[in-house]
Amino acid sequence: MDLSLNGTQLMVRKAVRSFAREALEEWAGVLDRESRPLPSELTAEMGRINLWGIQAPREYGGADLDGISYTVAIEELSRVSAAVGLGVTVHNSVCLAPLLKFGTQDQLNRYAHELASGKKIGGFTVTEPQAGSDAASICTTAVRKGDRYIINGQKAFVTNGGTGDIFLVAATLDPKKKARGIAVFIMEKNMPGFEVGKVEDMMGVRGNMVSELYFNNVSVPAENILGRAEDGFRVCMQALDIGRIGIAAQALGIGMAAYEAAAGYAAERRQFGRPIGEFQGVAFKLAEMKTGLDAARLLIYRAAHLKDKGLPYSVESAMCKRYASSVAMEVCREALQVFGGYGYVKDLPVERYFRDAKITEIYEGTSEVMNIIIGNAIMKEFERM
Amino acid sequence: MLSILICVKQVPDTGRALFDLKTGSIDRASAENIVNPDDLHALETALSIRDTVGARITALSMGPPGAREALYEAAAYGADRCVLLCDPRFAGSDSLATSRALAAAIIKTGPFDLIITGREAIDGSTGHVGYQLSEILKIPLVTRIHAYNIEGRYITIERLYGHEYQKIRASLPLILSVGREDNRVRFLRLADIAVSSNTAIEELSMDDIGGREDEYGITGSPTVVVDTRKFNHTRSRESIEGGATEKARAIVQRLKKHGILQY
Ligand SMILES: Cc1cc2nc3c(=O)[nH]c(=O)nc-3n(C[C@H](O)[C@H](O)[C@H](O)COP(=O)(O)OP(=O)(O)OC[C@H]3O[C@@H](n4cnc5c(N)ncnc54)[C@H](O)[C@@H]3O)c2cc1C
Numbered sequence: 001m002d003l004s005l006n007g008t009q010l011m012v013r014k015a016v017r018s019f020a021r022e023a024l025e026e027w028a029g030v031l032d033r034e035s036r037p038l039p040s041e042l043t044a045e046m047g048r049i050n051l052w053g054i055q056a057p058r059e060y061g062g063a064d065l066d067g068i069s070y071t072v073a074i075e076e077l078s079r080v081s082a083a084v085g086l087g088v089t090v091h092n093s094v095c096l097a098p099l100l101k102f103g104t105q106d107q108l109n110r111y112a113h114e115l116a117s118g119k120k121i122g123g124f125t126v127t128e129p130q131a132g133s134d135a136a137s138i139c140t141t142a143v144r145k146g147d148r149y150i151i152n153g154q155k156a157f158v159t160n161g162g163t164g165d166i167f168l169v170a171a172t173l174d175p176k177k178k179a180r181g182i183a184v185f186i187m188e189k190n191m192p193g194f195e196v197g198k199v200e201d202m203m204g205v206r207g208n209m210v211s212e213l214y215f216n217n218v219s220v221p222a223e224n225i226l227g228r229a230e231d232g233f234r235v236c237m238q239a240l241d242i243g244r245i246g247i248a249a250q251a252l253g254i255g256m257a258a259y260e261a262a263a264g265y266a267a268e269r270r271q272f273g274r275p276i277g278e279f280q281g282v283a284f285k286l287a288e289m290k291t292g293l294d295a296a297r298l299l300i301y302r303a304a305h306l307k308d309k310g311l312p313y314s315v316e317s318a319m320c321k322r323y324a325s326s327v328a329m330e331v332c333r334e335a336l337q338v339f340g341g342y343g344y345v346k347d348l349p350v351e352r353y354f355r356d357a358k359i360t361e362i363y364e365g366t367s368e369v370m371n372i373i374i375g376n377a378i379m380k381e382f383e384r385m
Numbered sequence: 386m387l388s389i390l391i392c393v394k395q396v397p398d399t400g401r402a403l404f405d406l407k408t409g410s411i412d413r414a415s416a417e418n419i420v421n422p423d424d425l426h427a428l429e430t431a432l433s434i435r436d437t438v439g440a441r442i443t444a445l446s447m448g449p450p451g452a453r454e455a456l457y458e459a460a461a462y463g464a465d466r467c468v469l470l471c472d473p474r475f476a477g478s479d480s481l482a483t484s485r486a487l488a489a490a491i492i493k494t495g496p497f498d499l500i501i502t503g504r505e506a507i508d509g510s511t512g513h514v515g516y517q518l519s520e521i522l523k524i525p526l527v528t529r530i531h532a533y534n535i536e537g538r539y540i541t542i543e544r545l546y547g548h549e550y551q552k553i554r555a556s557l558p559l560i561l562s563v564g565r566e567d568n569r570v571r572f573l574r575l576a577d578i579a580v581s582s583n584t585a586i587e588e589l590s591m592d593d594i595g596g597r598e599d600e601y602g603i604t605g606s607p608t609v610v611v612d613t614r615k616f617n618h619t620r621s622r623e624s625i626e627g628g629a630t631e632k633a634r635a636i637v638q639r640l641k642k643h644g645i646l647q648y
Binding site for chain 1: 419437454457458461572574575576578579581582
């Protein structure tokens with residue numbers, strides 16, 4: 001067992017860290033304040049350095065890196081901008097990854113290169129206004145008409161919705177069949193009847209144009225079904241298994257940013273004649289932060305490592321997201337406390353970290369839903385005994 | 386096609402390292418090793434020359450076996466060939482002994498049309514190596530390169546030197562020394578990182594480059610470190626009162642006093 005990063009993983013960390021610091025940092029606050037996306041030159045540069053195809057094979061223009069390198073990259077981006085980290089992880093892990101896993105050769109030819117190079121940005125949408133945690137209760141319908149399907153319905157909270165081009169869309173072929181009636185379609189924004197609705201005004205990750213999507217009689221060729229029809233729910237769940245590792249890495253990145261800011265401030269800020277970090281009440285907060293972040297990191301690496309080895313990792317993925325997201329929240333809460341009043345004002349980024357952290361406990365399955373997954377696995381294991 | 390050699394040094398990230406004030410040395414465990422920042426600018430110059438006129442880039446590093454990491458990074462940026470000059474007999478070399486070894490390795494692995502070094506390394510900050518290579522190899526050195534253009538066997542260089550702006554034309558081979566003002570290092574592509582660890586690294590020992598043992602390492606190094614001290618650069622703040630003209634006059638007066646404004 002070796003718990004240290006290898007040479008490639010270390011170089012990935014160095015490379016993404018310097019990109020994030022030198023190119024993204026100046027934008028992070030702007031995206032948040034103005035609730036606007038990155039300029040397109042930066043999105044393109046991210047394509048050149050393979051951030052839109054971190055694990056995609058080289059033949060599609062990806063970097064073909066392992067899962068641990070992936071989490072390292074998402075952590076480093078999210079340390080500087082959680083909103084950019086979100087866009088990248090959703091594109092890579094719940095759009096491109098399932099496409100690569102379940103896609104036909106024809107689908108790969110049509111979409112993999114465009115996505116992995118970042119020429120097109122991807123998204124993944126299951127959630128609807130009335131179907132959140134209960135994802136199998138979606139109402140967007142797909143009705144077969146010859147060799148095409150007609151899609152009608154409404155999607156909510158679509159990450160990359162405002163800026164993306166290609167979406168994996170869950171729709172039901174037969175609402176009565178619930179989970180067993182769901183199919184996933186590869187849909188393009190320029191298909192007639194595909195409309196972007198309201199872009200959400202959010203508490204955090206404001207640089208991502210999370211939006212509604214509307215489908216009015218969108219006609220999609222049958223060959224755009226990802227995986228087998230009626231197997232869509234499984235495709236979605238497997239996509240989320242991959243995705244949650246990325247969200248956990250995003251949470252870790254936000255937490256790291258808050259922790260490092262707090263530790264630096266504690267060493268500098270003096271009260272009662274000493275740096276505040278010399279007071280046990282503050283140092284203990286930092287100790288808890290560091291311990292929690294390290295534990296989260298190890299859970300994330302473990303899940304990514306199992307995935308790399310082709311072993312089951314669904315529960316481990318849920319556990320790392322469950323844990324890393326609450327650590328991020330806790331770390332941001334305490335980091336803000338260390339900054340006192342200066343943490344509460346918008347001159348410093350700590351309040352942004354605090355607002356950004358919360359979403360990691362919600363999307364790609366809430367913490368409660370993570371506990372349902374973990375709890376079910378526990379009961380399955382013990383009922384067998 | 387041009388052949389370019391760049392010198393790459395692995396250094397502790399001194400910006401984050403802790404110093405042991407008693408021994409005057411860097412606590413190596415406290416900092417990651419990185420490629421010396423100026424050397425990345427040297428590499429960037431080589432890469433942009435290759436982008437425009439085509440070139441084959443060799444990266445040469447002298448250091449312990451761990452310095453391979455620096456060469457893998459150079460390979461990820463695009464170096465075509467990587468050479469590690471590694472021998473326990475080089476240990477403790479100062480800048481002069483290092484330059485002797487590098488020069489011998491350059492002769493052994495060359496010839497090269499351009500040799501590009503970083504201006505200085507952040508661990509020793511002597512800035513000697515470029516000049517010493519020039520002296521040993523009898524190849525001219527040009528610094529402070531602002532812009533350049535290669536035409537056949539000639540290179541036209543625009544350089545900013547103090548208050549002077551020069552445009553010079555030099556024939557190859559030439560040594561260039563490059564620092565962080567001279568270009569902006571491109572970001573690494575993740576796909577290039579993924580394959581860089583497969584790069585073959587040629588290793589050269591003292592026996593391969595020749596020379597006597599007493600020319601290298603501690604015995605070949607005339608430098609003696611007498612004392613190491615921590616410097617605190619303190620800035621003092623002063624506010625100037627009065628109207629705009631008075632303030633401007635006061636500033637000009639101070640700038641002249643410190644020799645910053647001379648006219
Ligand atoms: C910024 C943002 C981006 C998003 N991006 C995407 C995206 O790209 N694609 C996509 O498909 N979705 C996306 N979502 C949707 C997100 O995944 C859902 O919001 C989330 O799954 C929760 O669904 P809900 O909001 O409807 O809450 P609900 O499901 O209504 O849950 C409300 C509360 O009840 C709890 N709860 C529900 N059921 C149970 C239960 N059985 N036991 C215990 N507690 C329960 C929940 O944990 C939660 O606390 C995004 C959301 C946001 C805010």
